[in-house]
Amino acid sequence: MPIPHISPTANSALSSALEHAINSKTKPLGSLGMLETLARQIGLIQQSTQLALHQPAIIVFAADHGVVAEGISAYPQSVTWQMVENFLGNGAAINVFARQNDSTLYIVDAGVNHDFGPRDGLLDRKQGPGTRNFAKEPAMSREQCLAAMQAGMDLVASLGGNVLGFGEMGIGNTTAAAALMHKLTGTPVADCVGAGTGLSKEGVRHKQQVIEAAVAHHAAVDEPLDVLATFGGFEIAMMAGAMLKAAERRMILLIDGFIVSSALLVAARLQPAILDYCVFSHCSDENGHRQLLASLGARPLLHLDLRLGEGTGSALALPLLHAAVNFMREMATFASAQVSEKSTPD
Structure with a gap:
């Protein structure tokens, strides 16, 4: 599977033109703060001073994780498919927020341990009934991992629009994300692990121990794709592929919370220029996300103490893109x- 080539957005002439356009508006210099930074970024992504958003969409990738067998979640694995049903019934937070912000919402079965059958509104890209337990063996083979990434690329290639938000659902996926963060950034496991869906302090310690033992078991794994195959999930791999294809198509990538950021971490290790295309919607309340954002050089738009996932942060950040x-x-x-411009220095 060829990895999409992503070109950096840097363009000195366009940067100057965007700066001039922003500074010509009827406001003191820099007074719109991060909205000005966002406008510059969008202009560089779109290679134009005439910015436009077309058909914003959010994709929620759902999959199960074999590591749930280690008792690392406060909820049973069945919640994954039950929440997918909730998405399809328009009853989840992401349904509400996507609807209020006029964003198309796609729900993808990347590898849920449940047979949904043909369903309106569900994109069947199932790679298997969840991954294997990475505490015992690699979560995926390299071939399965690449197939999931390719499925994400193909999905994005079929979409229109120029704004794509990312979300996920999968009981156990904060454990996978923490393992990916540790392996790819070197951050101590204790600083990567959080409560996820609501673990007690004892539960968090157990989760940390499971990851530390798994990392020791797979000590030789180092290369980003092998790390993803060993510790990731079908939804995380599919997101990484989708992100790479979206950036290749010069789309704006709206990045949600901890799990989505872990998928981006893998994609950025493969194609660092992908970060030029990423708008980081918020800083999650999940332990580790702040450090993960720092490792990506990211400045999130919102701090709302969210830790729901589903792409909710992506949806909530959309009005700021429009602004x-x-x-x-x-x-x-x-x-x-x-209107007279400033004529004297401060």
């Missing part, structure tokens, strides 16, 4: 409004 685009498109300039 960044709309001030560039609709706000008057000093010249057009006949």
